[in-house]
Amino acid sequence: HRERVRSVLNASQLLPVITINDPDDAVPLCRALFEGGIAVMEITLRTEHGLEAIRQVRDALPDVWVGAGTVTSLSEYRQAEAVGAQFIVTPGVTEALLDFALTAQSPLLPGVSTASEIMLGYSLGYREFKFFPAEVAGGVSALKAFAGPFKEAVFCPTGGIRRETARGYLALHNVLAVGGSWLTPAEAVARKDWASITEMAVASLADVNG
Numbered sequence: 001h002r003e004r005v006r007s008v009l010n011a012s013q014l015l016p017v018i019t020i021n022d023p024d025d026a027v028p029l030c031r032a033l034f035e036g037g038i039a040v041m042e043i044t045l046r047t048e049h050g051l052e053a054i055r056q057v058r059d060a061l062p063d064v065w066v067g068a069g070t071v072t073s074l075s076e077y078r079q080a081e082a083v084g085a086q087f088i089v090t091p092g093v094t095e096a097l098l099d100f101a102l103t104a105q106s107p108l109l110p111g112v113s114t115a116s117e118i119m120l121g122y123s124l125g126y127r128e129f130k131f132f133p134a135e136v137a138g139g140v141s142a143l144k145a146f147a148g149p150f151k152e153a154v155f156c157p158t159g160g161i162r163r164e165t166a167r168g169y170l171a172l173h174n175v176l177a178v179g180g181s182w183l184t185p186a187e188a189v190a191r192k193d194w195a196s197i198t199e200m201a202v203a204s205l206a207d208v209n210g
């Protein structure tokens with residue numbers, strides 16, 4: 001389990017958090033991100049189209065690594081696995097989800113925002129976490145503080161991160177990737193302006209590596 005979730009975080013510095021409002025958007029949107037250099041993406045189950053979107057992207061874009069986000073129950077976890085989600089992201093943790101995921105087909109990136117939640121994950125063997133909601137839960141300073149007691153923990157912060165602030169997070173040694181919805185601006189998606197999505201991916205990658 002651990003190696004698989006670690007490889008998700010190692011595969012891309014940026015993790016787009018995608019919400020699908022029009023089911024026809026999923027494949028062109030993910031293709032646009034891939035053309036911009038981002039191969040790992042999270043499609044949330046915040047809308048009724050999430051699961052179907054994951055299925056479509058798995059079928060149409062075999063080189064894209066697609067996970068399911070905003071998973072909050074075991075039943076959603078199983079449904080996401082059934083449509084081919086290659087990893088699962090939760091906003092927080094429950095013992096039931098953490099236990100289930102240890103032997104699940106798709107690995108879990110569990111969401112934490114406190115030392116107690118990290119300790120719960122740690123006790124079950126987790127070392128990779130989503131840090132959510134990153135900006136309101138203390139941002140870069142909190143992640144620096146977590147590096148003291150949790151030397152092996154690595155994070156993918158998401159929540160309130162923008163293109164301009166991503167780099168500061170990635171400079172931390174316990175941050176492997178940063179996530180966010182800034183990579184898929186709602187206005188651009190509504191216009192089906194896929195070229196601008198590709199440009200945003202290219203520009204964001206240049207910013208974090210520049």
Ligand code: 3PG
Nearest residue numbers: 017158159160180181182
């Ligand atoms: C998430 O689920 O990771 C966040 O909602 C993404 O946060 P953002 O929309 O503030 O980028």
